[in-house]
Amino acid sequence: MKGQRARIRPIGVIRSRLKTRGQAPRQGVEGAPDAWLELSPSLMAGLVGLAAGSQIVVVTWLDRARRDVLRVHPRSDRSRPLAGVFATRAPDRPNPLGLHRVTVRRIVKNRLRIGPIEALDGTPVVDIKPVLGGAADF
Amino acid sequence: MKGQRARIRPIGVIRSRLKTRGQAPRQGVEGAPDAWLELSPSLMAGLVGLAAGSQIVVVTWLDRARRDVLRVHPRSDRSRPLAGVFATRAPDRPNPLGLHRVTVRRIVKNRLRIGPIEALDGTPVVDIKPVLGGAADF
Numbered sequence: 001m002k003g004q005r006a007r008i009r010p011i012g013v014i015r016s017r018l019k020t021r022g023q024a025p026r027q028g029v030e031g032a033p034d035a036w037l038e039l040s041p042s043l044m045a046g047l048v049g050l051a052a053g054s055q056i057v058v059v060t061w062l063d064r065a066r067r068d069v070l071r072v073h074p075r076s077d078r079s080r081p082l083a084g085v086f087a088t089r090a091p092d093r094p095n096p097l098g099l100h101r102v103t104v105r106r107i108v109k110n111r112l113r114i115g116p117i118e119a120l121d122g123t124p125v126v127d128i129k130p131v132l133g134g135a136a137d138f
Numbered sequence: 139m140k141g142q143r144a145r146i147r148p149i150g151v152i153r154s155r156l157k158t159r160g161q162a163p164r165q166g167v168e169g170a171p172d173a174w175l176e177l178s179p180s181l182m183a184g185l186v187g188l189a190a191g192s193q194i195v196v197v198t199w200l201d202r203a204r205r206d207v208l209r210v211h212p213r214s215d216r217s218r219p220l221a222g223v224f225a226t227r228a229p230d231r232p233n234p235l236g237l238h239r240v241t242v243r244r245i246v247k248n249r250l251r252i253g254p255i256e257a258l259d260g261t262p263v264v265d266i267k268p269v270l271g272g273a274a275d276f
Contacts, residue, residue, distance in 0.1 A: 006262075007145060007146070048221055050225045071183055071184070084187050086188060087185065088268065089267055089270065095197075097265050127224075127233050132227065
């Protein structure tokens with residue numbers, strides 16, 4: 001990683017009715033809505049092989065998170081003891097990457113309808129990966 | 139993501155006997171070895187709550203990958219038709235992030251013995267997350 005500063009470039013963006021952290025459930029399976037993933041049109045060739053019904057992991061850059069936090073109260077519950085960020089899924093962490101396992105509902109040109117997903121409207125997307133079968137399933 | 143160029147900063151590095159892509163299996167469950175994850179000592183507080191036996195997802199930055207590739211032959215098998223990189227786990231992709239589900243074998247100060255993992259020696263680590271239980275399991 002040259003110069004300790006690799007640049008991560010958005011490949012797309014989440015379009016969701018969730019606008020603030022207060023509106024978002026903590027995990028997608030906790031009542032999150034479907035959303036659109038708008039992929040940069042120049043990257044459409046990368047979608048070949050995905051289709052409605054595909055299980056994917058969407059990797060986001062949680063751009064509203066804090067990067068200087070190492071300990072948090074799990075699920076923001078102050079009655080729970082502080083845990084290291086690497087033992088939680090809290091968005092605040094040195095590199096605020098989010099992992100979201102979702103189903104592809106449909107694909108319309110460069111837009112994927114996906115869900116359920118708790119990511120906020122405007123969140124940059126940095127990668128898409130298929131879910132693997134078997135023991136290594138993400 | 140200001141200026142479209144968020145910087146991702148390594149939080150640690152993989153120390154493995156795998157030195158080249160040719161030596162590495164395609165996925166950790168395909169005969170990969172255990173390895174050490176050396177966390178930056180300044181981030182040790184982030185580990186509180188992890189222990190031997192923890193299931194975690196290690197996120198790496200695959201620094202030897204190509205970022206200008208959108209289609210690949212799955213598993214580098216040229217008899218298989220080209221697929222979009224977002225439909226494969228190939229390391230070559232616009233943001234070469236790797237997801238590795240591993241077990242923590244033990245923790246010695248800032249070093250975690252983990253495995254099995256197919257990441258190469260020297261690969262930067264950019265995040266660590268716990269595996270969630272239930273349907274959202276990564």
